[in-house]
Amino acid sequence: MSEIERHAYDVVVIGAGGSGLRAAIEAHEQGARTAIVCKSLLGKAHTVMAEGGIAAAMGNVWEQDNWQVHFRDTMRGGKMLNHWRMAQLHAQEAPDRVYELEAWGALFDRTKEGKISQRDFGGHRYARLAHVGDRTGLEMIRTLQQRAVSLGIDVFMECTVTQLLKDGDRIAGAFGYWRESGRFVCFEAPAVVLATGGIGKTFQITSNSWEYTGDGHALALRAGATLINMEFVQFHPTGMVWPPSVRGILITESVRGEGGVLRNSENKRFMFDYISEYFKQETADSEDEADRWYGDHVNNRRPPELLPRDEVARAINSEVKAGRSSPHGGVFLDVATRRSAEDIQRRLPSMYHQFKELADVDITKEPMEVAPTCHYVMGGVEVDPDTAQSIVPGLYAAGEVAGGMHGSNRLGGNSLSDLLVFGKRAGEYAAQYATGLDARPAIADADLDGAGRHALAPFESDSGENPYTVHQDLQKTMQSLCGIIRKEEELRQAIDVLQEYKQRVPHTSVEGNRQYNPGWHLALDLYNMLLVSECLARAALERTESRGGHTREDFPQADPVWGTKNIVCRAEGDGVAIAAQPLPEMPDELKKLFEEPAE
Amino acid sequence: MSYEATFKVWRGNADGGAFQDYTVAVNEGEVVLDIIHRIQATQAGDLAVRWNCKAGKCGSCSAEVNGRPRLMCMTRMSTFTEQETVTVNPIRTFPIIKDLVTDVSYNYEKAAQIQAFTPPADVKPGEFRMQQVDVERSQEFRKCIECYLCQNVCHVIRDHEENKPKFAGPRFLMRIAELEMHPYDTADRRKLAQEDFGLGFCNITKCCTEVCPENIHITDNALIPMKERVVDTKYDPLGFLWRKFKSPDSKRSRG
Ligand SMILES: Cc1cc2nc3c(=O)[nH]c(=O)nc-3n(C[C@H](O)[C@H](O)[C@H](O)COP(=O)(O)OP(=O)(O)OC[C@H]3O[C@@H](n4cnc5c(N)ncnc54)[C@H](O)[C@@H]3O)c2cc1C
Ligand code: SF4
Ligand code: SF4
Ligand code: FES
Numbered sequence: 109m110s111e112i113e114r115h116a117y118d119v120v121v122i123g124a125g126g127s128g129l130r131a132a133i134e135a136h137e138q139g140a141r142t143a144i145v146c147k148s149l150l151g152k153a154h155t156v157m158a159e160g161g162i163a164a165a166m167g168n169v170w171e172q173d174n175w176q177v178h179f180r181d182t183m184r185g186g187k188m189l190n191h192w193r194m195a196q197l198h199a200q201e202a203p204d205r206v207y208e209l210e211a212w213g214a215l216f217d218r219t220k221e222g223k224i225s226q227r228d229f230g231g232h233r234y235a236r237l238a239h240v241g242d243r244t245g246l247e248m249i250r251t252l253q254q255r256a257v258s259l260g261i262d263v264f265m266e267c268t269v270t271q272l273l274k275d276g277d278r279i280a281g282a283f284g285y286w287r288e289s290g291r292f293v294c295f296e297a298p299a300v301v302l303a304t305g306g307i308g309k310t311f312q313i314t315s316n317s318w319e320y321t322g323d324g325h326a327l328a329l330r331a332g333a334t335l336i337n338m339e340f341v342q343f344h345p346t347g348m349v350w351p352p353s354v355r356g357i358l359i360t361e362s363v364r365g366e367g368g369v370l371r372n373s374e375n376k377r378f379m380f381d382y383i384s385e386y387f388k389q390e391t392a393d394s395e396d397e398a399d400r401w402y403g404d405h406v407n408n409r410r411p412p413e414l415l416p417r418d419e420v421a422r423a424i425n426s427e428v429k430a431g432r433s434s435p436h437g438g439v440f441l442d443v444a445t446r447r448s449a450e451d452i453q454r455r456l457p458s459m460y461h462q463f464k465e466l467a468d469v470d471i472t473k474e475p476m477e478v479a480p481t482c483h484y485v486m487g488g489v490e491v492d493p494d495t496a497q498s499i500v501p502g503l504y505a506a507g508e509v510a511g512g513m514h515g516s517n518r519l520g521g522n523s524l525s526d527l528l529v530f531g532k533r534a535g536e537y538a539a540q541y542a543t544g545l546d547a548r549p550a551i552a553d554a555d556l557d558g559a560g561r562h563a564l565a566p567f568e569s570d571s572g573e574n575p576y577t578v579h580q581d582l583q584k585t586m587q588s589l590c591g592i593i594r595k596e597e598e599l600r601q602a603i604d605v606l607q608e609y610k611q612r613v614p615h616t617s618v619e620g621n622r623q624y625n626p627g628w629h630l631a632l633d634l635y636n637m638l639l640v641s642e643c644l645a646r647a648a649l650e651r652t653e654s655r656g657g658h659t660r661e662d663f664p665q666a667d668p669v670w671g672t673k674n675i676v677c678r679a680e681g682d683g684v685a686i687a688a689q690p691l692p693e694m695p696d697e698l699k700k701l702f703e704e705p706a707e
Numbered sequence: 708m709s710y711e712a713t714f715k716v717w718r719g720n721a722d723g724g725a726f727q728d729y730t731v732a733v734n735e736g737e738v739v740l741d742i743i744h745r746i747q748a749t750q751a752g753d754l755a756v757r758w759n760c761k762a763g764k765c766g767s768c769s770a771e772v773n774g775r776p777r778l779m780c781m782t783r784m785s786t787f788t789e790q791e792t793v794t795v796n797p798i799r800t801f802p803i804i805k806d807l808v809t810d811v812s813y814n815y816e817k818a819a820q821i822q823a824f825t826p827p828a829d830v831k832p833g834e835f836r837m838q839q840v841d842v843e844r845s846q847e848f849r850k851c852i853e854c855y856l857c858q859n860v861c862h863v864i865r866d867h868e869e870n871k872p873k874f875a876g877p878r879f880l881m882r883i884a885e886l887e888m889h890p891y892d893t894a895d896r897r898k899l900a901q902e903d904f905g906l907g908f909c910n911i912t913k914c915c916t917e918v919c920p921e922n923i924h925i926t927d928n929a930l931i932p933m934k935e936r937v938v939d940t941k942y943d944p945l946g947f948l949w950r951k952f953k954s955p956d957s958k959r960s961r962g
Contacts, residue, residue: 246764
């Protein structure tokens, strides 16, 4: 395949969300020749959808806030399964990364003193989320996109990477196709940064877009890297429920941060019944105290509606199961009786718009119906905390595709800050690695041929299955057998059924030609979703406890022994092998932060 | 609740194409994008369409639905009668790639020509102090999701390919206004607006404002003030800078 289009760079960043853009900016500023490759148009990555805000302990609203408190909240939110060093770096560096955005033109909402305003979110002790109304992700991606463009960084948009290429044990580049023409392209690069986001499209009810097919997770596995924490999937408590076509679309947590409360069909604020032992000390036990908290965080404890997401999602699930659901099988999220119509429209404009347009509901007058939706994957590529490098030399990962930072459950707002902190680090170390090499790795022609043959396979078979049907079936399997509440026999069944998909996926066939052909693209994405699903199912079966984004009906308690271990996945044959691995030990000075009383 | 609807969807590429008819199920609450996806999944696997968020946040799914420029994910099927044929074609101002997907690179080229936000050299990150009222004007423009519907309807370029090199369209004139109204920006982009981006072509018809899914007052709040600013201070750099920092009407006082 010598005639294939080729480009040579020092660093190729796969993904143009917050983490990819931040990585590319940094790599470029370090002097590396840098390119960004992404599946959608520039500015459309998932990051654009983020609503609530960026968590950073700037202390603009509550001066008591600092990185230690943020670190502690993050670790407790993740049920102590986070990599302590990632959580530490994240909490320490997030404020500078936010200030940097402002210096690049971002316009955050302001405090009276003219500083960046910060809002409350679940699991954060103080109001900590820098935001712009409820469109923070748009502000972030636009700022980074405009910065990257003004620096003149090359962007290959609507270009999908299907394989990483290696020279011996190290990275040599990436292979992909242009969506527009279907033609192949090869990137020669000693350093590749994965910034491909999540895996939500493996589930039926999800807040995620078509891009979230776990490409980066699968690319990394096939290149010999390891994934950790794949059993932990975040089901966001508040997805839309009705009408069916919008099922799963996100309702930002800011609705609760701004005073919204959850009620069941009996009009009861049921979250008070679901305060676990773990969070008892720091959670209000009466409606009065909870309501006072909005004005005074120091002398009151947080409302239970703002417990971490795993807790709230499980509670909603239980209410629905107990028969106290709203008409369409969710619960009510009420902000209408709690805040003035004017405040709601000003603080939550896009939620107001979304419900008005898509559901005929005026949220200033009526409650919303909500239920959990697959939102975020905590699991991802195992990386070195400081450099973001995987175990494969030259392969880096940042953002949602990286694992470890969030442990078993991510706090709201901690993703956008994660993207900035580790995006920058990945770009910095990838650039250093690439420009420090004596010789550039080489790409073997045979590898390119193989990648090309694999990509064209769906055009070869004409009697095969429709990729859309296979995808829908896979989503149903994952939703029903590996969803929010799991148990052994269902997970075993899932693993069996996934073996059958291994026969089905290579037999999908597509109509039409290579020009902008979504059926073909999906047929290739299916391989990634399948591999990621297997990681998830196997890790979930192995972890015989409940913790964060992994709930086992047959093992409802957290198990202290499991609390010291990660599950690591690696590719083996056409499947996945798993192993338990001890968590890294936290230094004593950080351990002390957890000894103080919670309030 | 379900019914069978008739859709006419434009299929083809740069070499040509035609409308094709599809009979397809529609369920309660669905939007046009859902129906396009159903056609794709069951009848035309290679039907090309862009989308990401399905919630009006990313600006990917622009098309013309029954002749109106719309986001397909925000166009509810309940706005049509069950008997009505729904016609979907790609936005017209940009070259066709395939089916509903167009080549919007014009927009990325214009965006790249704008001088980025340029704060004073002595203000360090973390030192910015701005009042909410002072950022709100630019914030309105930063709601833009880059759906390019405004670009699509603006008559200056809609059927005038020849104007594209000299006119950047409402989206990017507004981007200039946004930067010019940023309390800390020090650059002067009036010449760019007037001479390279063709601000003078705009005769304030407000067609752009009418289609904006974000309800941004493009004409009143961005284009007209930009026109005033350009005329007011044309080629008077000193006077311009003076106004920029002192006048309550242009850049406001800092926090
Ligand atoms: C509705 C919603 C609201 C949210 N709100 C918040 C919030 O308020 N605060 C918060 O902290 N987090 C929030 N999150 C989570 C957060 O937005 C995401 O976790 C984060 O944006 C992911 O960013 P990323 O840089 O990792 O990837 P993304 O922004 O998803 O970007 C992934 C990029 O990778 C590219 N890509 C993927 N595969 C390939 C491939 N094979 N080849 C080439 N390119 C590829 C894609 O095209 C895309 O450019 C929200 C998420 C959703 C869905
Ligand atoms: S107001 Fe100006 S920019 Fe907007 S559509 Fe009319 S001519 Fe075009
Ligand atoms: S200004 Fe409005 S219509 Fe124009 S691109 Fe932005 S969001 Fe779309
Ligand atoms: S899909 Fe994002 S705006 Fe329609």
